[in-house]
Amino acid sequence: xxxxxxxxxxxxxxxxxxxxxxxxxxxxxxxxxxxxxxxxxxxxxxxxxxxxxxxxxxxxxxxxxxxxxxxxxxxxxxxxxxxxxxxxxxxxx
Numbered sequence: 001x002x003x004x005x006x007x008x009x010x011x012x013x014x015x016x017x018x019x020x021x022x023x024x025x026x027x028x029x030x031x032x033x034x035x036x037x038x039x040x041x042x043x044x045x046x047x048x049x050x051x052x053x054x055x056x057x058x059x060x061x062x063x064x065x066x067x068x069x070x071x072x073x074x075x076x077x078x079x080x081x082x083x084x085x086x087x088x089x090x091x092x093x
Contacts, residue, residue, distance in 0.1 A: 025064030053085035
């Protein structure tokens with residue numbers, strides 16, 4: 001069972017089993033910082049790579065936050081740049 005797609009699926013299942021908070025956006029600096037801290041605790045427990053942190057973190061963005069992410073991806077990732085967690089956080093906070 002060496003399917004890389006399955007690895008991502010299993011990682012996502014593990015991440016979601018930790019019950020990460022969904023982030024919907026809106027002007028909420030304290031909420032944004034708390035959300036980052038919460039998901040980083042999960043990332044550390046899972047031993048995530050920088051790129052996987054972004055993939056998993058983005059999965060729990062909803063509503064305004066998801067629209068924001070799509071715009072960031074178009075602006076930064078358009079040239080194929082991998083948006084690692086540090087770049088995500090710099091844009092997010």
